[in-house]
Amino acid sequence: MAVSASRRRQPSRTSGGPSTVGGVNGWQDDPGDSLPPAVPAELRPVPDLSIAPLRMRIDVTPAPAAGAYELGTPEFRYWSAAEALERGATFWRQFLPEGTTWQPGEELRVLLDEGEDFNAFYDRNALNFFHGTAGGRTVFSGESPDIVCHEQGHGVLDALRPELFDAGSIEAAAFHESFADICAIMAALQLQSLRVAILSDTRSDLSRSSRLSRLAEQLGWAIRQVSPDAVDADCLRNAVNSFFYHSPEELPTQGPAAALSSEPHSFSRVFTGAFFASRCRIGRRRGEQWRQISQRIDQRFCPARDPVRPRRRGNDSRPDSGASGRGTGSCRCTRSLARITPSGIGRRRLRARGYPSSRPGGIGTAAAGHRGRSGRRWFGFGSQQRACRSRLCRGSDPARSYRCW
Numbered sequence: 524m525a526v527s528a529s530r531r532r533q534p535s536r537t538s539g540g541p542s543t544v545g546g547v548n549g550w551q552d553d554p555g556d557s558l559p560p561a562v563p564a565e566l567r568p569v570p571d572l573s574i575a576p577l578r579m580r581i582d583v584t585p586a587p588a589a590g591a592y593e594l595g596t597p598e599f600r601y602w603s604a605a606e607a608l609e610r611g612a613t614f615w616r617q618f619l620p621e622g623t624t625w626q627p628g629e630e631l632r633v634l635l636d637e638g639e640d641f642n643a644f645y646d647r648n649a650l651n652f653f654h655g656t657a658g659g660r661t662v663f664s665g666e667s668p669d670i671v672c673h674e675q676g677h678g679v680l681d682a683l684r685p686e687l688f689d690a691g692s693i694e695a696a697a698f699h700e701s702f703a704d705i706c707a708i709m710a711a712l713q714l715q716s717l718r719v720a721i722l723s724d725t726r727s728d729l730s731r732s733s734r735l736s737r738l739a740e741q742l743g744w745a746i747r748q749v750s751p752d753a754v755d756a757d758c759l760r761n762a763v764n765s766f767f768y769h770s771p772e773e774l775p776t777q778g779p780a781a782a783l784s785s786e787p788h789s790f791s792r793v794f795t796g797a798f799f800a801s802r803c804r805i806g807r808r809r810g811e812q813w814r815q816i817s818q819r820i821d822q823r824f825c826p827a828r829d830p831v832r833p834r835r836r837g838n839d840s841r842p843d844s845g846a847s848g849r850g851t852g853s854c855r856c857t858r859s860l861a862r863i864t865p866s867g868i869g870r871r872r873l874r875a876r877g878y879p880s881s882r883p884g885g886i887g888t889a890a891a892g893h894r895g896r897s898g899r900r901w902f903g904f905g906s907q908q909r910a911c912r913s914r915l916c917r918g919s920d921p922a923r924s925y926r927c928w
């Protein structure tokens with residue numbers, strides 16, 4: 524990835540202990556999938572996790588002294604995670620109603636390395652992170668600000684809307700995942716260095732895929748070494764996507780990343796994509812474009828058929844939100860049919876790999892049986908699926924309530 528020299532602030536490195544520079548090293552959004560990292564860690568002010576509300580504590584004893592530690596050390600990971608956590612908490616504090624606390628109480632624990640897995644989750648007790656080895660490299664999910672702020676986002680939403688945590692709805696679970704991904708995006712946007720970089724990389728067209736839209740590139744790379752089609756080709760999930768709403772009951776329960784399924788992480792991409800598209804347009808053009816933004820969101824969620832309003836033919840098949848008065852908040856066709864999944868590129872790629880397209884305009888049955896040509900079974904996020912004990916897949920263990928990355 525091309526990176527301008529102006530934002531390549533090299534971190535201070537030492538041969539063991541921290542540098543004497545006042546600050547800590549942290550990533551902008553993710554360590555990335557390349558070695559050495561395309562975007563080096565940056566020096567940031569020492570974070571303070573003791574501020575309420577949203578007080579947090581990384582469960583490491585003793586906590587390392589603040590400093591700019593060498594990459595790859597536990598001390599670096601501690602302060603990189605702390606910096607990301609503070610960034611996310613600072614963003615959300617300005618919106619929280621008075622008296623808001625975490626579900627576990629005033630303080631939320633953060634467990635940076637709970638063992639070997641390509642995973643991370645929030646479980647109403649703590650934010651849990653892991654490490655895993657693939658392709659000769661060991662990655663730590665707690666080192667990525669994208670993942671840290673995603674899990675923190677689950678905690679924030681649980682503090683605001685606890686009823687969503689165990690709601691018996693695929694869409695509620697998917698919204699939880701989408702909200703968490705949006706938290707990661709908003710936390711990244713708090714950094715001016717990243718904002719400048721993204722504007723440069725996308726030539727100010729934020730609707731392009733970029734480091735801002737690509738979430739958890741490093742963990743995505745690691746999972747691809749184990750299961751190449753389980754995640755996106757260049758990240759774990761991408762907020763720039765072409766997925767459209769479709770009733771989750773009619774989607775396969777699992778599938779490759781190129782297809783939409785009712786698995787909450789997969790289905791969440793519809794909501795995240797709609798949010799990101801609207802956000803890009805707000806940033807690019809203001810004012811009367813609000814109406815167009817609403818129209819775009821309507822088209823994303825109700826592009827083909829509206830049970831309330833008969834579908835038109837030809838070029839008039841898309842709903843006219845302005846004429847119908849169906850804005851973002853008044854969309855009545857949340858169960859309408861739509862193009863099931865991906866862009867033309869995604870469909871072509873899947874057909875080339877032998878997946879059938881048995882429904883008009885979609886590939887909803889592409890993963891039927893969840894087996895590819897090789898006979899290998901598909902699963903959500905590689906080995907993560909084994910550890911996934913979220914409400915929707917915790918089986919006979921109702922006492923365990925997890926949210927996975």
Ligand SMILES: [Zn+2]
Nearest residue numbers: 700703927928
């Ligand atoms: Zn999650």
